[in-house]
Amino acid sequence: MNYALSLASVLLLAISSTVFLLQQVIYYLGIKRGKYVDNAPKENLGTPLISVVVPVKNEPLELIEELIRNVNSLNYPKDRLELIIVSDDEPPYSDEVKSKVNELAKEVDFNIKVFIRDKPIGSKAGALAYGVLRARGDYVLIIDVDSKLSSNAINEGIKCMEQGYDACVYRWLPYLFFPTKIACAVCKSMYYVVDTLYSGRSRWGFFVFPLGSGTLFRKEALKDVGLWDYDIIQDDMWIGVKFMNKGKRIKYLDNEGIRVSVPSTYTSIRTQQLRWAYGVAQVLRKGLRMIVKSKLGLLKKIEAIFFLSQYVPTIFLSLGQGLLLLALFIDKIDPMYKFFYINIVPFIAAAAYVYQFMDSLRRRGYKFFNALRSLGTNASVVATMIPALALNTLKGFLNVREVYKRTPKGV
Incomplete structure (x- = not known):
């Protein structure tokens, strides 16, 4: 029983993190596909x-x-x-x-x-x-x-x-x-986010x-x-x-x-991210049939669905974290240590993600350690939001009514 629980927790964490990281890595590779014409x-x-x-x-x-x-x-x-x-x-x-x-x-x-x-x-x-x-x-x-x-x-x-x-x-x-x-860190991370979700995606030819x-x-x-x-x-x-x-x-x-x-x-960033998590899940739930019926090619339809699913990994990360804590409480042995080999793939994906993040900021003139500190700050901020992001993503999929909460301007 505990073996299965430990394995499930590690697999959930490994698969969900790998999917998220590889999605960004693949998008970023698009910016290497030449200039816009x-x-x-x-x-x-x-x-x-x-x-x-x-x-x-x-x-x-x-x-x-x-x-x-x-x-x-x-x-x-x-x-x-x-x-x-x-x-x-x-x-x-x-x-x-x-x-x-x-x-x-x-x-x-x-x-x-x-x-x-x-x-x-x-x-x-x-x-x-x-x-x-x-x-x-x-x-x-x-x-x-x-x-x-x-x-x-x-x-x-x-x-x-x-x-x-x-x-x-x-x-x-x-x-x-x-x-x-926190604002300086988010500011720098936006360069990478735009490079992946817009510059990279568009050069791949996605919608x-x-x-x-x-x-x-x-x-x-x-x-x-x-x-x-x-x-x-x-x-x-x-x-x-x-x-x-x-x-x-x-x-x-x-x-x-x-x-x-x-x-x-932090509060204004959290408000913004929670709205986005709910919003894209709501759009995917309501618009899935419209995407499928569009005249886009099959690959572009699948990618559009994945793009709108960008907060879904937080659901499985939260579930994996919960199971991991439960397994630790029962067995007293860290499942991440027990199944360390499962984490090889997400480790490689994370290394590629870090390299690309640093490359994006290097191209804007940021020094190595400056960029590295920003990456660490962003990772810490996102980590604290994962359970709330997962909850809002589920709300969007389940059509739980949510009030529009604006991000405060000028603060």
């Missing part, structure tokens, strides 16, 4: 009207001011830009938001609209749909209030659209509000999922798929599944980035 333009869009849609709720007024100044700094004709801010704030703060926006609108040369939703149904997804339906532009750029576009972002997005794509995803470039130790901040859409494509569903937590992954099902094309722009803020505290 742009397709020949299929149309000349000129300078179309671009609508920048930003949902806000309880955001500091300073962030809204920075947003407006960032849009004003874009290298794009101001008469071909409009900024739509959709606020789900309640009075009296909603009045402060509207007053601040109207005040700043007098200082810029592009059109700004601010909408206060009296009934903020659907949380962020509802706010996005609300903004898109009121956008005048044929192209809609979705960003968060604390994101910062590069001056040439719009022009690069239009070049992408001219190649016939329905959406173009900008590379995430992390920045810090407060340089806490590119939109990002919740930094995706330029054709408005007609959004309307064609029915916009966002109000009951979905992870709005970006869900709109990706709907695009996939309808045969829409999405391109990843590795050469053009959008700066996104990194949470500065």
Whole structure:
């Protein structure tokens, strides 16, 4: 009995960790597959009207001011830009938001609209749909209030659209509000995460999922798929599944980035990760049939399912940890020592993961020990979250109702 218990615990830990690590390792290998090659333009869009849609709720007024100044700094004709801010704030703060926006609108040369939703149904997804339906532009750029576009972002997005794509995803470039130790570590890890989940995956030719901040859409494509569903937590992954099902094309722009803020505290990072864990599980549960019925090739369908299953290993890691503790309590002999040979494969996978993580940061100019410390900090943070991530993943699969919890901005 105890032999089986010990073996089961080690196998669960070994298999789940190996699956997670190898998935990242394989994705990262994609960045070695050469440079991106742009397709020949299929149309000349000129300078179309671009609508920048930003949902806000309880955001500091300073962030809204920075947003407006960032849009004003874009290298794009101001008469071909409009900024739509959709606020789900309640009075009296909603009045402060509207007053601040109207005040700043007098200082810029592009059109700004601010909408206060009296009934903020659907949380962020509802706010996005609300903004898109009121956008005048044929192209809609979705960003968060604390994101910062590069001056040439719009022009690069239009070049992408001219190649016939329905959406173009900008590379995430992390920045810090407060340089806490944990924030610095997460900031560095984001380079590797983006290298694997977006740069690497796209170079393998896998389906590119939109990002919740930094995706330029054709408005007609959004309307064609029915916009966002109000009951979905992870709005970006869900709109990706709907695009996939309808045969829409999405391109990843590795050469053009959008700066996104990194949470500065453990609590805010945990809130973000738990929402993502629930969200992708919910999307997979609800969208599995849509993925299977899409026109993607079999391999790309399987990969998309694996991509949306990225938090599933936490379930088996948690179960394995529980069984390991039970086996230790019964037998007093460490099962990891008893079955050490089983851990050879996950050890090799972990070594490859560490090498790639270090390589990703080395290419950004980080020193070896600096990168190594960041890796250790990130590993510690993730380890403390595994049981909670597993629980939220299960909730997403079991359709347990969850309230959308925003990641605090500016902290």
